[in-house]
Amino acid sequence: MPVQPRTPPGVLELLPAQQLAFQRMLDTIRRGFERFGYLPIETPTFELSEVLLTKSGGDTEKQVYFVQSTGALERKTDKRPELALRFDLTVPLARYVAEHEHELSFPFRRYQIQLVYRGERPQKGRFREFYQCDIDVVGKDALAIEYDAEVPAVIHRIFTDLAFGSFTIKINNRKMLRGLLESLAVPEDRQAAVLREIDRLGRQERADVQQRLSSLLDDGSTERLLDVLLAHRGDSQAALESLRTRNASNHLFQEGLDELQRVYERTLALGVPESGLKIDPSIVRGLDYYTGTVYETFLDEHPRIGSICSGGRYDSLAEHFTKSRLPGVGISIGATRLFSQLLDLGVIAASTRTTAQVLVLAVESELTLEYARIGAELRAAGLNVEVYTSDDKLGKQLKYADRSGVPVAVLLGSRERSAGLVRIKDLRASSEIDVPRDQLAARLRALLG
Amino acid sequence: MPVQPRTPPGVLELLPAQQLAFQRMLDTIRRGFERFGYLPIETPTFELSEVLLTKSGGDTEKQVYFVQSTGALERKTDKRPELALRFDLTVPLARYVAEHEHELSFPFRRYQIQLVYRGERPQKGRFREFYQCDIDVVGKDALAIEYDAEVPAVIHRIFTDLAFGSFTIKINNRKMLRGLLESLAVPEDRQAAVLREIDRLGRQERADVQQRLSSLLDDGSTERLLDVLLAHRGDSQAALESLRTRNASNHLFQEGLDELQRVYERTLALGVPESGLKIDPSIVRGLDYYTGTVYETFLDEHPRIGSICSGGRYDSLAEHFTKSRLPGVGISIGATRLFSQLLDLGVIAASTRTTAQVLVLAVESELTLEYARIGAELRAAGLNVEVYTSDDKLGKQLKYADRSGVPVAVLLGSRERSAGLVRIKDLRASSEIDVPRDQLAARLRALLG
Numbered sequence: 010m011p012v013q014p015r016t017p018p019g020v021l022e023l024l025p026a027q028q029l030a031f032q033r034m035l036d037t038i039r040r041g042f043e044r045f046g047y048l049p050i051e052t053p054t055f056e057l058s059e060v061l062l063t064k065s066g067g068d069t070e071k072q073v074y075f076v077q078s079t080g081a082l083e084r085k086t087d088k089r090p091e092l093a094l095r096f097d098l099t100v101p102l103a104r105y106v107a108e109h110e111h112e113l114s115f116p117f118r119r120y121q122i123q124l125v126y127r128g129e130r131p132q133k134g135r136f137r138e139f140y141q142c143d144i145d146v147v148g149k150d151a152l153a154i155e156y157d158a159e160v161p162a163v164i165h166r167i168f169t170d171l172a173f174g175s176f177t178i179k180i181n182n183r184k185m186l187r188g189l190l191e192s193l194a195v196p197e198d199r200q201a202a203v204l205r206e207i208d209r210l211g212r213q214e215r216a217d218v219q220q221r222l223s224s225l226l227d228d229g230s231t232e233r234l235l236d237v238l239l240a241h242r243g244d245s246q247a248a249l250e251s252l253r254t255r256n257a258s259n260h261l262f263q264e265g266l267d268e269l270q271r272v273y274e275r276t277l278a279l280g281v282p283e284s285g286l287k288i289d290p291s292i293v294r295g296l297d298y299y300t301g302t303v304y305e306t307f308l309d310e311h312p313r314i315g316s317i318c319s320g321g322r323y324d325s326l327a328e329h330f331t332k333s334r335l336p337g338v339g340i341s342i343g344a345t346r347l348f349s350q351l352l353d354l355g356v357i358a359a360s361t362r363t364t365a366q367v368l369v370l371a372v373e374s375e376l377t378l379e380y381a382r383i384g385a386e387l388r389a390a391g392l393n394v395e396v397y398t399s400d401d402k403l404g405k406q407l408k409y410a411d412r413s414g415v416p417v418a419v420l421l422g423s424r425e426r427s428a429g430l431v432r433i434k435d436l437r438a439s440s441e442i443d444v445p446r447d448q449l450a451a452r453l454r455a456l457l458g
Numbered sequence: 459m460p461v462q463p464r465t466p467p468g469v470l471e472l473l474p475a476q477q478l479a480f481q482r483m484l485d486t487i488r489r490g491f492e493r494f495g496y497l498p499i500e501t502p503t504f505e506l507s508e509v510l511l512t513k514s515g516g517d518t519e520k521q522v523y524f525v526q527s528t529g530a531l532e533r534k535t536d537k538r539p540e541l542a543l544r545f546d547l548t549v550p551l552a553r554y555v556a557e558h559e560h561e562l563s564f565p566f567r568r569y570q571i572q573l574v575y576r577g578e579r580p581q582k583g584r585f586r587e588f589y590q591c592d593i594d595v596v597g598k599d600a601l602a603i604e605y606d607a608e609v610p611a612v613i614h615r616i617f618t619d620l621a622f623g624s625f626t627i628k629i630n631n632r633k634m635l636r637g638l639l640e641s642l643a644v645p646e647d648r649q650a651a652v653l654r655e656i657d658r659l660g661r662q663e664r665a666d667v668q669q670r671l672s673s674l675l676d677d678g679s680t681e682r683l684l685d686v687l688l689a690h691r692g693d694s695q696a697a698l699e700s701l702r703t704r705n706a707s708n709h710l711f712q713e714g715l716d717e718l719q720r721v722y723e724r725t726l727a728l729g730v731p732e733s734g735l736k737i738d739p740s741i742v743r744g745l746d747y748y749t750g751t752v753y754e755t756f757l758d759e760h761p762r763i764g765s766i767c768s769g770g771r772y773d774s775l776a777e778h779f780t781k782s783r784l785p786g787v788g789i790s791i792g793a794t795r796l797f798s799q800l801l802d803l804g805v806i807a808a809s810t811r812t813t814a815q816v817l818v819l820a821v822e823s824e825l826t827l828e829y830a831r832i833g834a835e836l837r838a839a840g841l842n843v844e845v846y847t848s849d850d851k852l853g854k855q856l857k858y859a860d861r862s863g864v865p866v867a868v869l870l871g872s873r874e875r876s877a878g879l880v881r882i883k884d885l886r887a888s889s890e891i892d893v894p895r896d897q898l899a900a901r902l903r904a905l906l907g
Contacts, residue, residue: 012512014556014779016502017541022554024561025497025568032498044837046814046844046864048474049481053465054503054543054573054587055523063461074504075531076523076543078577092466094503094525105471107463112473114861118844119474124503128527138503153848155826166837278827280834330463365495377604378727385729388493388615395495395567399602412563415495 019129019137021345026359026414031348034171034357035122038142038342041167042120045159047144050119052101054126055092060104062093063329072096072127094126098143098341099326106147107330115149116156122344136345145339147326152336154268157302157322158275160340164306164318165281167342173356175309176317177285180276181292182269183299183321185252188262189237193230207238208293211305212315215239238290245273245288252290265301272302300324304340314350318342362414365395366457370410372422374400379426383419383449390450392457410436417456419449468578468586470794475808475863480797483620483806484571487591487791490616491569494608496593499568501550503575504541509553511542512778521545521576543575547592547790548775555596556779564598565605571793585794594788596775601785603717606751606771607724609789613755613767614730616791622805624758625766626734629725630741631718631751632770634701637711638686642679656687657742660754661764664688687739694722694737701739714750721751749773753789763799767791811863814844815906819859821871823849828875832868832898839899841906859885866905868898 016022023031039049055076062070075090095101098121106117122142129135144163146156161178168176186207190200206222215235222231237255241247249270256262269288276286294303299321306318320340327335351357367387369380377398384396395415397406410418420432430443433452444452465471472480488498504525511519524539544550547570555566571591578584593612595605610627617625635656639649655671664684671680686704690696698719705711718737725735743752748770755767769789776784800806816836818829826847833845844864846855859867869881879892882901893901 011777011779011781012509014509014553014776015506016553016557017504017506020502022502023500024558025499028498028500043813044842046812046817046842048813049477050474051472051477053469053471054575055466057464057466060461060463071528074525074527074541076525077539078523079520080577082524082539090526090531092523104463104465108465109473114858116847126503128529151848155830155847158830159845159847162834275827275830278830278834280831280838327463328460330460332460363495364492364497368495378724381604381607381724381727382729385611385727389729393493393495396608398565398604398608399600409563 017137019131019135021136021139021349024359026362027352029361029364030352030357030359031344034348035140035142035344037170038167038344039120039122041163041170042142042144044166045118045163047118047120047163050102050105050121051123052095052098052105052121054124055094056101056104058089058091058093060330061095061100063100069096072129074126074128095123096127097125098123098141099145099339102143102145102147103327103335104330106335107327107333110331110333115147116152117147118144119147120144134346134350136349139343139345142342142344143339145326145337147335147337150334150336152338154271154301155275157268157272157338158279160302160320160338161276161286161304162279162281164304164340164342165285168306168318173308173351174311175285177287177307177309178281179287179289179292179305179307180269180272181288181290181294181303182265182272182301183293183303184261184265184301185269185290186265186293188256188259188265189234191261192256192259193226193234195226195230199225203234204293207234207291210235210238210291211289242289242291243287245283245286248288248290249273268301294319294321298323302338311350311354311356314347317347363395365393365413365415367392367394367417367419367453368410368413368415369394369396369419369421370403370406371397371400372403372420376421376423376426379421383421383431387419387450387453390454392450392453417453419453466586468580468584470585470588470798473808475811476801478810478813479801479806479808480793483797484589484591484793486619487616487793488569488571490612490619491591491593493615494567494612496567496569496612499551499554499570500572501544501547501554501570503573504543505550505553507538507540507542509779510544510549512549518545521578523575523577544572545576546574547572547590548594548788551592551594551596552776552784553779555784556776556782559780559782564596565601566596567593568596569593583795583799585798588792588794591791591793592788594775594786596784596786599783599785601787603720603750604724606717606721606787607728609751609769609787610725610735610753611728611730613753613789613791614734617755617767622757622800623760624734626736626756626758627730628736628738628741628754628756629718629721629751630737630739630743631714631721632742632748633710633750634714634718634739635742637705637708637714638683640710641705641708642675642683644675644679648674652683653742656683656740659684659687659740660738691738691740692736694732694735697737697739698722717750743768743770747772751787760799760803760805763796766796812844814842814862814864816841816843816866816868816902817859817862817864818843818845818868818870819852819855820846820849821852821869825870825872825875828870832870832880836868836899836902839903841899841902866902868902 074094076092077090125141240251301322303321305316322338326337369383384394387394416437418434429446431446432443434441523543525541526539574590575587655667689700750771752770754765771787775786818833833843836843865886867883878895880895881892883890
């Protein structure tokens with residue numbers, strides 16, 4: 010009995026038309042990264058477990074996939090396997106930069122578009138293998154705050170080109186948040202819980218968050234906190250002015266606010282319109298790692314998707330691998346999840362079903378070599394061409410053309426041939442025209458734009 | 459103590475300039491595939507072991523990497539792990555076509571450019587993770603022999619575009635070989651050994667091969683075999699004519715020869731020059747799987763690399779997964795190994811070190827927002843632009859420009875600014891020119907071609 014052909018749960022496998030659309034998306038993202046001078050790297054799918062799991066705590070490790078060759082499996086040791094699949098692109102970047110530190114120019118702008126792997130419980134929208142598209146700028150010893158403005162400029166460019174509809178990049182600064190908690194005298198051991206509640210302000214009712222905050226803070230502090238975080242939401246200039254008037258005495262708050270203002274202004278100078286960039290003091294973006302600027306990005310018409318692209322500034326990329334101080338700022342697009350959701354919503358349509366622009370039909374079997382020559386000639390003229398290659402009836406060939414989605418067919422029978430003509434059939438318009446044989450390539454190029 | 463940052467043995471990790479060159483190579487291959495109307499697919503990195511190892515014998519399984527989540531590891535069962543990394547793109551294609559049979563148009567032309575994984579003993583030129591670039595045309599029930607000519611046409615196109623120097627595609631037909639062994643009455647149980655010797659004719663001295671063949675065949679058969687295989691080597695037309703005169707009575711030999719001649723002639727019609735396509739009756743290409751046409755490709759100036767691109771015709775792609783008969787023909791480029799070897803030989807140079815075409819320098823810190831605006835303006839004009847973002851001394855900035863390899867820098871001080879000018883510094887020619895501010899984008903585009 011044959012084995013049932015199937016993929017493991019938790020992976021997104023696409024049909025060719027969908028794959029074409031996904032590839033177009035990744036190409037657009039890559040072009041956007043290169044437009045700003047970012048450099049590509051790829052790291053191996055598996056890293057040494059010792060290297061990959063240096064930093065991570067228990068939660069990450071639970072999702073890690075380990076890799077073993079048959080030989081290692083047979084040895085059946087109790088040791089952790091030597092190799093593991095990368096679960097993000099950040100740890101591999103840290104390892105890469107530390108390993109190649111003396112061969113790289115700093116600030117090092119890198120982009121990386123690769124799959125990452127996580128042993129998630131399979132459920133809708135959660136994948137065990139998915140593409141991440143990351144950029145980071147990594148400095149040596151220091152990295153100017155102005156780089157924090159480049160990241161949203163890249164993201165603005167890319168989501169403009171992707172044309173998924175209007176979107177908003179929200180920015181905040183973690184120093185400002187920490188300063189705020191300091192000034193409210195929130196004890197260390199409650200800060201994480203308070204930040205978690207703040208993070209929910211974007212998704213839940215104010216009253217619900219306020220209620221839970223009240224169990225962590227006294228009523229005055231809760232009021233003051235929400236007042237700062239939610240004042241002038243949606244109007245960045247007004248928010249900046251309003252924040253300026255608060256917490257004047259807290260150094261960290263003021264430092265964060267200064268950074269936020271500089272990043273905001275420079276991002277506008279980099280061509281991002283005010284309508285697409287919002288200061289939002291309630292953006293938290295995780296509990297550790299980020300130390301300054303943080304970003305989230307939302308599709309205005311699809312808020313339920315959540316942030317489609319997030320990141321921020323960190324103090325040190327690779328402290329587990331090197332004594333050098335490597336501060337950086339970066340952002341990540343989870344391309345597989347985003348593609349899958351937008352395909353479901355109909356925002357992305359897999360409308361192009363073929364890479365071929367022209368299909369040369371096999372009208373008479375005696376002319377089969379001539380069809381091959383026409384194909385070669387049109388390809389040399391820069392067109393993507395498929396030549397139908399079998400003596401199926403013309404009806405079957407036209408049915409194939411229709412199913413494949415190729416826009417134009419070329420037909421040549423012996424009658425056309427002796428008249429020095431060839432027929433172009435526009436399958437989109439269902440129209441036909443006979444053109445001189447030596448004008449074929451030029452006419453097709455005009456027809457296909 | 460920090461962990462030493464390092465990759466596992468047997469992987470090729472590239473510096474950014476090399477990665478750029480590799481990416482250019484993969485892009486050229488992809489463009490070649492699409493020029494002939496092939497459709498992209500990607501399959502998951504891991505497949506169910508039950509699916510992946512359906513067909514393979516012991517040798518393949520020895521090289522397979524199995525994948526386990528932490529939970530599965532902790533359960534410590536004696537069973538084979540459920541997931542395994544793909545070791546080629548052929549088994550995943552078979553699974554894909556069988557699984558999606560009713561959603562695909564046949565003949566199905568697919569290309570796939572992805573990593574594959576093999577637990578090789580690490581040694582120079584052998585990789586545990588490497589890119590394969592595959593095309594296959596898969597028919598339903600039948601696939602015309604003419605498709606066998608398209609495969610070398612695609613390969614010719616791609617290696618012409620890659621410009622690694624002159625190359626030769628060698629073709630043969632396994633039916634012809636089997637017919638030849640039949641007519642020499644080589645017993646079944648010796649055919650594999652004889653084919654292995656034939657396969658060595660391209661790499662070893664005739665006398666050595668002849669000696670080993672003598673232990674498998676009688677002297678007359680050995681002579682006759684070598685005579686047929688080596689006659690008119692290098693001259694395809696003469697070889698075809700010479701082959702025509704032999705073994706007229708063996709049906710399989712004649713069928714293979716007919717196919718070979720049709721494939722050869724059609725490949726020429728598809729634009730491959732005679733100089734780049736050679737009939738070579740000694741090409742075997744493995745012991746099973748291929749049943750008709752077989753291909754190997756060699757760089758004329760680097761014969762020691764061996765075949766850079768091989769493939770052939772098979773009777774049935776997916777018999778383990780479906781009862782449908784799915785004959786096909788395909789070829790594979792082992793991109794990682796080829797790139798690594800050509801980089802070592804200096805045939806590929808990682809000469810472009812950056813994606814940026816223009817670097818906007820930070821001449822005066824008061825003008826920092828103006829530099830951001832210039833960057834945005836030039837990007838909108840279609841240029842890849844990096845903006846230097848810190849108040850380092852100009853000397854340090856120019857040193858960075860030099861190291862990064864960016865061809866052109868833009869300088870704007872307050873003096874130029876009040877004169878409505880901006881300075882373009884061509885770092886390749888070490889020349890400078892002041893141009894009116896509003897002509898900057900146009901002048902840069904002209905300068906960068």
